[in-house]
Amino acid sequence: MVIALRTVRALTLIVGMSVLTFALMHFSPLDPITRYVSSDPRMSPEQIEKLKIRWGLDKGPVEQYFIWAGAMLRGDFGTSRLYRTPVSDIIKGRFLMSLALMGVSWVLSGVIGYGLGALAAFKRGKTSDKVIRWFSYVLVSTPAFWLALILMLVLAVWFHLFPVGLAAPAGVLDANVTFAQRLWHLALPVMTLSVIGIANVTLHTREKMVDILNSEYVLFAKARGESSWSVFWNHGFRNSVLPAITLQFAYFSELFGGSVLAEDVFSYPGLGNMLTVAGLGGDLPLFGAIVLISGVFVFLGNLVADIVCVIVDPRIRAL
Amino acid sequence: MKDKAQSETLLSVDNLSIGFSQYIGGLKRRTIQVIVDLNASIGHGEVVAVVGASGSGKSLLAHSILGILPGNAIMSGRMAYGGEELTAKRQAALRGKEIAFIPQSVNFLDPLLRVGKQARIGFDRKTAAARQRELFLRFGLKEKDGDLFPFELSGGMLRRTLFATCVREGVKLIIADEPTPGIHPEALNEVLTQLRQLADSGAGVMLITHDIMSALKIADRVVVIKDGRTVEVAEASAFEGQGEKLAAEYTRNLWRALPENDFDLMFAGDGGNGHVA
Structure with a gap:
């Protein structure tokens, strides 16, 4: 059913x-x-x-x-009007590029965001909590493309720590690009996307964790002599990681939106970048295919979020 | 038993006051006094019932003994355990070991953790499973009950689980906060019997409740609290007849207003057949 x-x-x-x-x-x-x-x-x-x-x-x-x-x-995505090659061929390569970018950012923002949120909740009212919250509010109101430009300006243009754009050094054959070079080029887009995603998880995790710490079962845990670390490990983590994971899967749509902007700024050859090119070039077959793929991607994200809920929480299973 | 209790005090609470600071309208702060000059003491092998209406500060008394009051609480007064002052440091070292807290509802169990695992917390990793099974058997639970989640427990099973989760070897003081409401009479008697047995084996038991009748079945003494103040400390035997042996007006009224005593005050001319649900 x-x-x-x-x-x-x-x-x-x-x-x-x-x-x-x-x-x-x-x-x-x-x-x-x-x-x-x-x-x-x-x-x-x-x-x-x-x-x-x-x-x-x-x-x-x-x-x-x-x-x-x-x-x-019939599974025929057609031929791109701009590139005059089958859409499926173009997307295949691009999809992997985007997957690497979004996957790494997704994991990083989830783990860092959760950690910061949990820390803020345990230190609520203290300076570290205030700093984390302030940092999150600033990030929440920061547009992805703007952050991308700032990172590019500071880390790539001023300090030459990272390349300004692309996924590999210019003028090098694809076969000769090393893994380290790919990572190096991935760094700035990943940074942009992860940092943008952190605030969301942090603020939600903090709220959830504060609720947990105020709950009667944590009061009881303390009455039984559990330390803060034990409270986190035995009760806090289990009860707060579920909403965080759900949120992180539901965040797929924003992740995709963010990747379009980040890929554009850094000329990173992923799906998002392609989407902009196809849209402005009136390339319906290519544009439509990317939109549909991203739609399915977001839908799967939400589906996984729901499934995770059911697996982790026995009360939902019992319903 | 009574003489022993008086000679060897396990816990004493003197002039305990608890207030909460609250912000009202901007930066103005005020303190709400919840407990004022409260006194209570428990000896080894003694059951002391702390009786009072809801909101009279009974639970806060328990939380202050355990040192788990919320951060904005302001406490004063003196507490001594085993003859020495009960400092925050001692509280942290004693709770869960010598001082056990039995909470009142299922909300005090972690909803996502199987109850067997919750009972294992605090034990040495290697022996935890065996000790938990032992405790479950001791309190009348089956071995497979450990696989249940809190929401799957019945009222009676919940009490047994809470006992198995709280009461450890070496426990000297047990604070039971409203362990009786919402369970059927059989489970209720079981809880009371368990508490009495714990006291008989040498522990001090503080039974916090608003159910005087149940408390009197096992208590040696009763501390009556109203609006955070100690109204009276009475021997359990003083609760009889029309309450002539009780010192305070409030306690007498409380006693005579019970359904078992025919709602003496409320339905004085009613012949006493007014049992309300």
Whole structure:
């Protein structure tokens, strides 16, 4: 029953997203033909006409949608209008790049954020708590792209600690790029994304942990002679890590949004960066595919969050 | 038993006052006094019932003995345990070892931890499992009950679990905070019997409750509290008849207003058939 409901929800989500994506692209003031022609001014009007027919732009919008959606249903993501290669090939490489960036940031922001939140709760009212909270409030109100620019300015431009952008040194063959070089290029985008994600987990964990520390079972634990560390390990962690994990999975959507901005600023060749290029270039097949993949990605994040809840909390299981 | 208790005091609380500081309207602070000049003492092998209405500061008394009052509490007065002053440092060293606290509800157990594991906390890692099983058997629990989560326990099982989680070898003082409400009579008697047995084996028991009738079944002495003040310390035997042996008006009224004593005050002319649910 629950599985059926979830499946229906996933399907309606995908259909809704495809309609919305198509509509936005269709009504966008950026005409794909104009964008394409601007890169090649020698094209004759006849050639442009042929291109329109090839891209299916001569047909009505509803018909266009069904042709596109139908192909997607068969697993055919189509051919990119900008790159003239199959969309699936482009996405494959890019997806791994984004996965590395988002995965590392996700883990880092989760672990650091949880740690800071728990620490603040145990030291509530003290200076360390105030510093952590102040730091979190500042971060929460910091836009990702702005932070990316600041990090780039300070760490890359002024101190030359990290490269300004890209995922590998320029002018080096992909096969010759070392793992260390990749990590070095990953550092700034990862820093941006993790730092942006920390505040969220920190503030929520702090609230949750303060509730736990004020609970009767912690009072009882203290009455039984448990130390602060024992209280954290036996009760605090178990009761607070679940909301933190749920939050971190539900945070997938913001993670993806953040990665678009961070990848753009650092010209990091991931999905987010590609999304911007495809959107501005009127490349519907590429744009649509990335949107759908990110949608499924976010949906899976939420699904995992729900499943984790059920596994960890016996009270939910009993319902 | 009584003579022994008086000669050998285990815990004494003298002139205990507890207040809470609170901010009212900006930076103005005021202190709310919850307990004022409270006195109580317990001897070895003695059950002392602390009786009072809800909100009379009974639980705070327990928390102050254990040293687990909230941070904004201001405490004064003197507490002595085993003849020596009970300092914060001694409290930290004694609680969970010599001084045990039996709480009142399921909320005092960690909701996400199997009860067997909760009972093991504080034991040496190697022997913890065996000792926990021993304790569960001693308090009438089955071995597989240890796999349950707190929300799966019945009222009676919860009491037994709480006892098994609190009462350890070497416990000299047991503070039971409202261990009786919301359980059926059989489980209630079981709890009272357990407490009496603990006292008979030499421990001091402080039974905090608003249920005078239950308390009188096992108590040697009764401390009556009203609005955070000690109204009277009476021998359990003084609670009889119309309460002629009781010194304070409040205690007499409390005693005579019980349903078992026909609501003497409330329904004086009613013939006493007014048992309310």
